[in-house]
Amino acid sequence: MIEVKNLTKKYGDKIGIEDVSFRVEKGEILGFLGPNGAGKTTTMRIITGFLAPTSGTASVCGYDVTSHPLEVKRRTGYLPEHPPLYLDMSVYSYLDFVAKIKGVSNKDRKRAIEEVIEKCGLKEVRGRLIKNLSKGYRQRVGIAQAIVHNPEVLVLDEPTLGLDPQQIMEIRNFIKSLKGQHTIILSTHILPEVTMVCSRVLIINRGRLVAEDSLEDLYRKEREKLVLSLRIDGDREAVLNLLKSLKGVQAVERKDGEFLVECAKGSDPRDEIVKTIVSSGMRLVEMKENLPTLEEIYIKRISQEG
Amino acid sequence: MKRILYLTAKEFKSYFYSPTAYVLIAFFTFLAGYMFFNICKAYMIQMLMSSRYPWFAERLNLTDFVIRPLYGNLSVILMLLVPIMTMRLFAEEKRQGTTELLYTSPINSIEITVGKFFSAFLLFLLMIAFTIPFPVILLKYGNPEKGVILSTYLGLIFMGASFISLGTFASAITENQAIAAVVSFSMLLIFWLIGWASQAAGEIGEKVFSYLSFFEHFNNFTKGLIDTRDIVYYLSFTIFGIFLTYITIESNRWR
Numbered sequence: 001m002i003e004v005k006n007l008t009k010k011y012g013d014k015i016g017i018e019d020v021s022f023r024v025e026k027g028e029i030l031g032f033l034g035p036n037g038a039g040k041t042t043t044m045r046i047i048t049g050f051l052a053p054t055s056g057t058a059s060v061c062g063y064d065v066t067s068h069p070l071e072v073k074r075r076t077g078y079l080p081e082h083p084p085l086y087l088d089m090s091v092y093s094y095l096d097f098v099a100k101i102k103g104v105s106n107k108d109r110k111r112a113i114e115e116v117i118e119k120c121g122l123k124e125v126r127g128r129l130i131k132n133l134s135k136g137y138r139q140r141v142g143i144a145q146a147i148v149h150n151p152e153v154l155v156l157d158e159p160t161l162g163l164d165p166q167q168i169m170e171i172r173n174f175i176k177s178l179k180g181q182h183t184i185i186l187s188t189h190i191l192p193e194v195t196m197v198c199s200r201v202l203i204i205n206r207g208r209l210v211a212e213d214s215l216e217d218l219y220r221k222e223r224e225k226l227v228l229s230l231r232i233d234g235d236r237e238a239v240l241n242l243l244k245s246l247k248g249v250q251a252v253e254r255k256d257g258e259f260l261v262e263c264a265k266g267s268d269p270r271d272e273i274v275k276t277i278v279s280s281g282m283r284l285v286e287m288k289e290n291l292p293t294l295e296e297i298y299i300k301r302i303s304q305e306g
Numbered sequence: 307m308k309r310i311l312y313l314t315a316k317e318f319k320s321y322f323y324s325p326t327a328y329v330l331i332a333f334f335t336f337l338a339g340y341m342f343f344n345i346c347k348a349y350m351i352q353m354l355m356s357s358r359y360p361w362f363a364e365r366l367n368l369t370d371f372v373i374r375p376l377y378g379n380l381s382v383i384l385m386l387l388v389p390i391m392t393m394r395l396f397a398e399e400k401r402q403g404t405t406e407l408l409y410t411s412p413i414n415s416i417e418i419t420v421g422k423f424f425s426a427f428l429l430f431l432l433m434i435a436f437t438i439p440f441p442v443i444l445l446k447y448g449n450p451e452k453g454v455i456l457s458t459y460l461g462l463i464f465m466g467a468s469f470i471s472l473g474t475f476a477s478a479i480t481e482n483q484a485i486a487a488v489v490s491f492s493m494l495l496i497f498w499l500i501g502w503a504s505q506a507a508g509e510i511g512e513k514v515f516s517y518l519s520f521f522e523h524f525n526n527f528t529k530g531l532i533d534t535r536d537i538v539y540y541l542s543f544t545i546f547g548i549f550l551t552y553i554t555i556e557s558n559r560w561r
Contacts, residue, residue: 011561048410052559073412084407086316088323100312101411145407 001026001183002047002153007056009042016042017207019056024200026152027180031198032187033298039207040187041081044155047185048078060153074103077151077182081158083142087131091122091141094130095148102149116144120174136167143171147178154184160193172197191294201294203301210301219291225250226263227290228270234282242280246272260290309413313421317395318428326394327429330387335436341379342440345372368450373441374528377458380437381465381524384430385494388466391429392473393486395422396555400481409559419552423474430466434459454530461527464540465520469494471547478554494520 002024009016017039024030034040045051047058049069057064063071086094095113104112117126120140125133130141139159146154159175160168175197178184188194194201194215201218203211211218232239236254243252243259248267253260263269270287277284321327349371356363399405408418444450476490477483501519504512516522523536 045406050406050409050559070412070414073410076410078406078410080403080406082403084402084404086320086404087402088320097312097316098407098411101309101408101413103309103412 001028002058002060002185004043004047004058005056007043007046007058008054009039009046009051010054015207017204020204020207020209021056022202022209022212024183024185026183028200029175029179029184029186029198031194031201032185032204033189033191033194033201034187034204035302036189038204040204041157042207043204044078044157044185044187047153048076048155049073050078074149075151076153076155077146077149079142079146079154079156079159081161083138083145085130085138085141085145088129090127090129091133092117092126094141095144098145099148104149112148112150116148119147120144121170136163139163139167139171143174147182152183154178154182156184156186158188159186160188160190168193191298195294203298205302210304211297215294218294218297223292225265226268228261228263228273228287229290230259230261230273230287231257231285232259232277232282233285234277238280239277239282242276243273246276248272310417310421310424313413313418314424314428317422317425321391321425321429326390327432330390330429331433331436334383334387334433337383338380338437338440342376342437345376368444368448369454369530372444373450373454373458376440377462377528378521378524380434381462381521384434384462384466384469385498385520386491387433388426388430388469389473389476389487389490389494391426392470392477392490393483394477395426395474396477396551397481397483397486401483409555415556416552419474419478419548419555423471423548423551426470426474427467430470431463434462434466451530454528457527457530457532460532461524461536464527464537464544465524468520468540468543468547471544471551472497475547475551475554478551 004023005021007020008018020039020043022030032040032043042051046053047060047065049065049072052066057066059065060072061075063075065072086097089097092113095116096109099109099112117123120143122137122140122144125137130138133141139162143156143159146156156175160171163171172193175184175186179199186194186198198215200214201211202209213221230243239259240252240254243249243261246269248264248269249261250264251262253262261273274284274287349366349368352371353363353366356366396405399408409415413421441450441455444455445452472493473486473490476493477486480486480489497518497520499519500515501522504515504519507515517539523539526533526536
């Protein structure tokens with residue numbers, strides 16, 4: 001759906017992004033992570049046709065952004081970091097104007113606008129001037145603007161920036177609800193947001209891509225050996241000894257009422273553990289795989305490059 | 307084409323969302339009316355005096371003593387007001403960040419430029435429409451040359467188009483509206499005063515400089531002279547301005 005190849009953008013001598021390549025498949029939500037000034041916005045601006053790349057190519061739905069910009073723009077919706085709003089216009093007339101220049105046909109326009117007003121919860125402010133709206137509503141108008149022409153690809157630059165927690169939840173759920181119908185690139189600083197919303201992650205630092213994977217794979221790759229955390233009802237010492245005696249278990253540690261079991265490289269003794277504990281008459285309350293958090297991965301990848 | 311109209315309509319309306327259009331039209335109409343009144347009064351005094359000098363009465367006519375000075379003055383007022391009309395066109399969008407909407411929409415840079423140009427041009431036409439009562443009054447109570455009136459308005463329209471295209475360009479090079487206004491006003495002033503340099507510039511220089519001057523060309527229109535040279539001058543000036551604007555906004559993408 002979106003294909004970016006060896007994309008480089010230089011602002012004079014300053015490098016915006018360098019040699020960035022990735023793909024986004026149809027229906028996916030891609031989380032785009034990176035510190036401030038890493039090149040997220042630059043990449044998004046190139047994909048949406050706002051900026052031209054210095055070298056490399058980007059294509060959306062098979063159309064190159066440089067040679068067929070109008071085809072690309074017809075198929076993309078873009079919410080920049082600051083929603084591009086005409087403050088002197090009312091919500092309805094603003095959306096009407098956007099629908100017009102985005103090429104929504106006359107007969108579909110009314111319906112399309114009503115639909116986004118409904119979807120984005122703008123019903124009670126439709127006649128109000130945008131300059132009189134709160135930040136949350138402005139953000140929603142920004143999202144409405146991006147989807148009014150029902151684009152195949154949606155590029156959202158920090159869509160939850162500056163919203164209150166309830167609004168953040170609403171916007172996230174809203175983005176999730178778009179999954180499947182639209183292909184979405186979403187940039188953010190808020191890592192849990194990525195875990196909640198996205199299926200794949202891209203981490204960029206100083207203009208270069210440092211990680212690109214599905215969330216699952218990213219976690220698995222990062223983990224060198226299996227770490228389990230167990231909650232067991234039973235005598236502490238007995239449990240410790242029992243666990244230690246198992247094959248494939250390297251170390252056992254007690255922490256906050258849980259047993260942390262570090263397994264040997266390449267081994268997965270989970271079946272063994274369950275069997276042993278159950279057969280020895282103790283109660284296994286919980287067992288889960290201890291994955292590194294996205295924060296840990298993020299910090300690690302970012303600092304590796306630095 | 308349709309998208310140009312959409313953009314023009316939106317831009318034209320947005321002049322009226324803020325007080326800009328009302329203030330511009332009100333002050334323009336007031337100043338124009340004040341000038342018309344005074345020029346007419348002066349004309350009447352001269353007419354009364356001329357009854358004693360028949361040779362002067364012969365030379366006294368509405369074209370030379372009312373229409374030409376009136377529209378000459380109006381063109382100077384327009385030179386002051388057009389930069390105020392055009393300054394917001396691009397500068398405001400850049401400041402508000404709405405360029406990101408416009409440039410990521412399926413509308414190309416030339417359509418954006420032309421659409422914005424036309425919105426200011428429409429406001430300009432509306433503004434000079436408020437001066438139509440003057441020739442109507444002259445026609446009712448006097449006997450002015452109709453051809454001169456028509457050619458003067460034609461000249462105003464052509465000259466206005468070139469003012470606006472220059473102003474549009476000034477707005478595209480900055481995100482500060484005040485700078486846009488100052489730049490376009492100064493450039494208009496230069497193209498007005500360039501005629502002065504012609505007197506000191508030798509034979510070829512004289513021709514070049516007086517050709518470049520806005521008002522030399524406008525003078526012909528107020529004489530009732532519709533010359534293709536003047537039309538070509540204003541049209542090429544306008545198109546060149548639009549082209550420069552297009553280049554400017556397009557080049558921003560590549561920087």
